Amino acid sequence: MNFIFLVVAFLTAIVLVTAAIVIAKLISPRSYNPQKMEAYECGIPTRGKSWMQFRVGYYLFAILFLMFEVETVFLFPWAVIARELGTGGIISILFFFIILVLGLAYAWRKGALEWK
Template sequence: MNFTLLITVILTAVTLVAGAYVIAKLIGPRSYNKIKGEPYECGIPTHGTSWLPFTVGFYLFAILFLMFDVETVFLYPWAVVVKDFGAAALLSIGFFLVVLVFGLAYAWRKGDLEWK
Protein backbone atom coordinates (compact mmCIF):
# COMPACT_ATOMS: atom_id res chain seq x y z
CA MET A 1 0.00 0.00 0.00
CA ASN A 2 1.24 3.47 -0.85
CA PHE A 3 1.44 5.76 2.16
CA THR A 4 2.92 8.73 0.33
CA LEU A 5 -0.21 10.86 0.68
CA LEU A 6 -0.57 10.03 4.39
CA ILE A 7 3.07 10.86 5.09
CA THR A 8 2.73 14.11 3.13
CA VAL A 9 -0.33 15.17 5.13
CA ILE A 10 1.34 14.34 8.46
CA LEU A 11 4.55 16.17 7.54
CA THR A 12 2.58 19.19 6.32
CA ALA A 13 0.56 19.30 9.54
CA VAL A 14 3.67 19.01 11.73
CA THR A 15 5.48 21.67 9.69
CA LEU A 16 2.57 24.13 9.87
CA VAL A 17 2.08 23.67 13.61
CA ALA A 18 5.80 23.95 14.36
CA GLY A 19 6.10 26.97 12.05
CA ALA A 20 3.19 28.75 13.71
CA TYR A 21 4.68 28.06 17.15
CA VAL A 22 8.12 29.35 16.15
CA ILE A 23 6.69 32.49 14.51
CA ALA A 24 4.55 33.22 17.58
CA LYS A 25 7.56 32.83 19.86
CA LEU A 26 9.71 35.09 17.66
CA ILE A 27 7.32 37.99 17.06
CA GLY A 28 4.94 37.70 20.02
CA PRO A 29 5.03 40.29 22.80
CA ARG A 30 6.83 39.35 25.99
CA SER A 31 6.23 40.78 29.43
CA TYR A 32 7.35 38.77 32.39
CA ASN A 33 6.47 39.96 35.88
CA LYS A 34 5.45 38.54 39.24
CA ILE A 35 1.79 39.53 38.96
CA LYS A 36 1.37 37.88 35.56
CA GLY A 37 2.53 34.58 37.01
CA GLU A 38 -0.09 34.50 39.76
CA PRO A 39 -3.36 32.60 39.43
CA TYR A 40 -6.37 34.67 38.42
CA GLU A 41 -9.18 34.85 40.96
CA CYS A 42 -11.53 37.59 39.74
CA GLY A 43 -9.08 40.38 40.55
CA ILE A 44 -8.92 39.51 44.23
CA PRO A 45 -5.47 38.78 45.64
CA THR A 46 -5.04 35.14 46.57
CA HIS A 47 -4.98 34.09 50.20
CA GLY A 48 -3.14 30.88 50.88
CA THR A 49 -2.75 28.20 48.28
CA SER A 50 -4.75 28.16 45.07
CA TRP A 51 -4.83 24.36 44.97
CA LEU A 52 -8.13 23.52 46.58
CA PRO A 53 -9.73 20.09 46.32
CA PHE A 54 -12.96 19.80 44.37
CA THR A 55 -15.87 17.79 45.65
CA VAL A 56 -16.62 14.48 44.00
CA GLY A 57 -19.91 15.92 42.74
CA PHE A 58 -18.09 17.95 40.08
CA TYR A 59 -16.35 14.88 38.70
CA LEU A 60 -19.48 12.75 38.82
CA PHE A 61 -21.53 15.40 37.07
CA ALA A 62 -18.87 15.70 34.36
CA ILE A 63 -18.73 11.93 33.85
CA LEU A 64 -22.52 11.74 33.55
CA PHE A 65 -22.46 14.59 31.03
CA LEU A 66 -19.79 12.82 28.99
CA MET A 67 -21.75 9.56 29.11
CA PHE A 68 -24.83 11.15 27.57
CA ASP A 69 -22.72 13.22 25.19
CA VAL A 70 -21.12 10.03 23.87
CA GLU A 71 -24.62 8.59 23.52
CA THR A 72 -25.50 11.28 21.00
CA VAL A 73 -22.27 10.60 19.13
CA PHE A 74 -23.32 6.97 18.72
CA LEU A 75 -26.93 7.81 17.87
CA TYR A 76 -26.12 10.01 14.88
CA PRO A 77 -24.41 7.39 12.68
CA TRP A 78 -27.09 4.88 13.64
CA ALA A 79 -29.83 7.28 12.53
CA VAL A 80 -28.11 7.72 9.17
CA VAL A 81 -28.02 3.99 8.33
CA VAL A 82 -31.09 2.67 10.19
CA LYS A 83 -33.06 2.11 6.97
CA ASP A 84 -30.37 -0.18 5.59
CA PHE A 85 -30.29 -2.54 8.58
CA GLY A 86 -33.97 -2.73 9.48
CA ALA A 87 -35.21 -4.44 12.64
CA ALA A 88 -31.74 -5.57 13.79
CA ALA A 89 -30.60 -1.95 14.01
CA LEU A 90 -33.77 -0.98 15.86
CA LEU A 91 -33.28 -3.75 18.42
CA SER A 92 -29.61 -2.96 18.95
CA ILE A 93 -30.18 0.75 19.49
CA GLY A 94 -33.17 -0.04 21.69
CA PHE A 95 -30.92 -2.18 23.90
CA PHE A 96 -28.32 0.60 23.93
CA LEU A 97 -30.90 3.17 25.02
CA VAL A 98 -32.34 0.85 27.69
CA VAL A 99 -28.89 0.43 29.24
CA LEU A 100 -28.42 4.22 29.24
CA VAL A 101 -31.86 4.82 30.75
CA PHE A 102 -31.07 2.32 33.52
CA GLY A 103 -27.81 4.18 34.14
CA LEU A 104 -29.66 7.49 34.31
CA ALA A 105 -32.28 6.03 36.65
CA TYR A 106 -29.55 4.63 38.90
CA ALA A 107 -27.74 7.99 39.05
CA TRP A 108 -31.01 9.81 39.66
CA ARG A 109 -32.12 7.44 42.42
CA LYS A 110 -28.71 7.63 44.06
CA GLY A 111 -29.05 11.43 44.12
CA ASP A 112 -26.06 12.16 41.89
CA LEU A 113 -28.00 14.57 39.71
CA GLU A 114 -28.85 16.89 42.63
CA TRP A 115 -26.51 19.82 42.95
CA LYS A 116 -25.61 20.22 46.62
Protein backbone atom coordinates in the same frame (compact mmCIF):
# COMPACT_ATOMS: atom_id res chain seq x y z
CA MET B 1 1.38 4.76 -3.87
CA ASN B 2 -1.11 5.18 -1.00
CA PHE B 3 1.73 4.73 1.50
CA ILE B 4 3.73 7.56 -0.05
CA PHE B 5 0.69 9.85 0.15
CA LEU B 6 0.25 8.94 3.82
CA VAL B 7 3.92 9.66 4.61
CA VAL B 8 3.82 13.00 2.76
CA ALA B 9 0.61 14.02 4.56
CA PHE B 10 2.07 13.03 7.94
CA LEU B 11 5.32 14.92 7.33
CA THR B 12 3.43 17.97 6.08
CA ALA B 13 1.29 17.94 9.22
CA ILE B 14 4.37 17.73 11.45
CA VAL B 15 6.12 20.57 9.60
CA LEU B 16 3.05 22.85 9.67
CA VAL B 17 2.35 22.27 13.35
CA THR B 18 6.00 22.79 14.27
CA ALA B 19 6.16 25.96 12.16
CA ALA B 20 3.00 27.33 13.78
CA ILE B 21 4.37 26.73 17.29
CA VAL B 22 7.75 28.27 16.48
CA ILE B 23 6.21 31.33 14.82
CA ALA B 24 3.82 31.82 17.76
CA LYS B 25 6.73 31.64 20.21
CA LEU B 26 8.76 34.14 18.18
CA ILE B 27 6.10 36.81 17.68
CA SER B 28 4.09 36.48 20.89
CA PRO B 29 4.38 39.37 23.36
CA ARG B 30 6.31 38.64 26.52
CA SER B 31 5.47 40.39 29.74
CA TYR B 32 5.69 38.58 33.03
CA ASN B 33 4.44 40.03 36.28
CA PRO B 34 3.07 38.55 39.52
CA GLN B 35 -0.45 39.76 38.75
CA LYS B 36 -0.55 37.63 35.61
CA MET B 37 -0.07 34.45 37.63
CA GLU B 38 -3.06 35.09 39.91
CA ALA B 39 -6.30 33.18 39.54
CA TYR B 40 -8.96 35.29 37.83
CA GLU B 41 -12.68 34.80 37.89
CA CYS B 42 -15.28 37.39 36.92
CA GLY B 43 -13.07 40.33 37.84
CA ILE B 44 -13.41 39.67 41.55
CA PRO B 45 -10.15 39.53 43.49
CA THR B 46 -9.49 36.17 45.09
CA ARG B 47 -9.72 35.67 48.83
CA GLY B 48 -7.30 33.37 50.53
CA LYS B 49 -5.24 30.90 48.56
CA SER B 50 -5.97 30.73 44.85
CA TRP B 51 -4.89 27.11 44.52
CA MET B 52 -7.31 25.14 46.61
CA GLN B 53 -8.27 21.54 46.30
CA PHE B 54 -11.74 20.53 45.10
CA ARG B 55 -13.46 17.29 45.88
CA VAL B 56 -13.23 14.62 43.22
CA GLY B 57 -17.01 14.22 43.28
CA TYR B 58 -17.49 17.47 41.38
CA TYR B 59 -15.21 16.36 38.57
CA LEU B 60 -16.73 12.89 38.45
CA PHE B 61 -20.23 14.34 38.25
CA ALA B 62 -19.18 16.72 35.46
CA ILE B 63 -17.51 13.94 33.48
CA LEU B 64 -20.57 11.72 33.82
CA PHE B 65 -22.80 14.58 32.69
CA LEU B 66 -20.65 15.25 29.63
CA MET B 67 -20.45 11.57 28.80
CA PHE B 68 -24.23 11.08 28.83
CA GLU B 69 -24.78 14.41 27.08
CA VAL B 70 -22.52 13.40 24.20
CA GLU B 71 -24.18 10.01 23.98
CA THR B 72 -27.62 11.57 23.71
CA VAL B 73 -26.37 13.83 20.91
CA PHE B 74 -25.89 10.65 18.88
CA LEU B 75 -29.64 10.10 19.05
CA PHE B 76 -30.46 13.12 16.84
CA PRO B 77 -29.05 11.74 13.56
CA TRP B 78 -30.75 8.43 14.27
CA ALA B 79 -34.09 10.16 14.92
CA VAL B 80 -33.89 12.00 11.59
CA ILE B 81 -33.66 8.80 9.55
CA ALA B 82 -35.41 6.38 11.94
CA ARG B 83 -38.08 5.36 9.42
CA GLU B 84 -35.54 4.56 6.72
CA LEU B 85 -33.48 2.28 8.97
CA GLY B 86 -36.18 -0.28 9.58
CA THR B 87 -35.85 -3.11 12.08
CA GLY B 88 -32.04 -3.07 12.07
CA GLY B 89 -32.04 0.58 13.09
CA ILE B 90 -34.48 -0.04 15.93
CA ILE B 91 -32.39 -2.95 17.22
CA SER B 92 -29.18 -0.93 17.04
CA ILE B 93 -30.67 2.01 18.94
CA LEU B 94 -32.13 -0.35 21.55
CA PHE B 95 -28.65 -1.80 22.00
CA PHE B 96 -27.34 1.76 22.38
CA PHE B 97 -30.00 2.52 25.00
CA ILE B 98 -29.19 -0.67 26.90
CA ILE B 99 -25.51 0.33 27.09
CA LEU B 100 -26.51 3.85 28.15
CA VAL B 101 -28.81 2.60 30.90
CA LEU B 102 -26.22 0.08 32.12
CA GLY B 103 -23.64 2.87 32.36
CA LEU B 104 -26.07 5.02 34.31
CA ALA B 105 -26.97 2.12 36.61
CA TYR B 106 -23.28 1.43 37.23
CA ALA B 107 -22.58 5.08 38.09
CA TRP B 108 -25.63 5.16 40.33
CA ARG B 109 -24.65 1.90 42.05
CA LYS B 110 -21.11 3.18 42.70
CA GLY B 111 -22.56 6.35 44.28
CA ALA B 112 -21.10 8.71 41.69
CA LEU B 113 -24.38 10.64 41.47
CA GLU B 114 -24.67 11.38 45.19
CA TRP B 115 -23.59 14.65 46.78
CA LYS B 116 -21.84 13.98 50.05
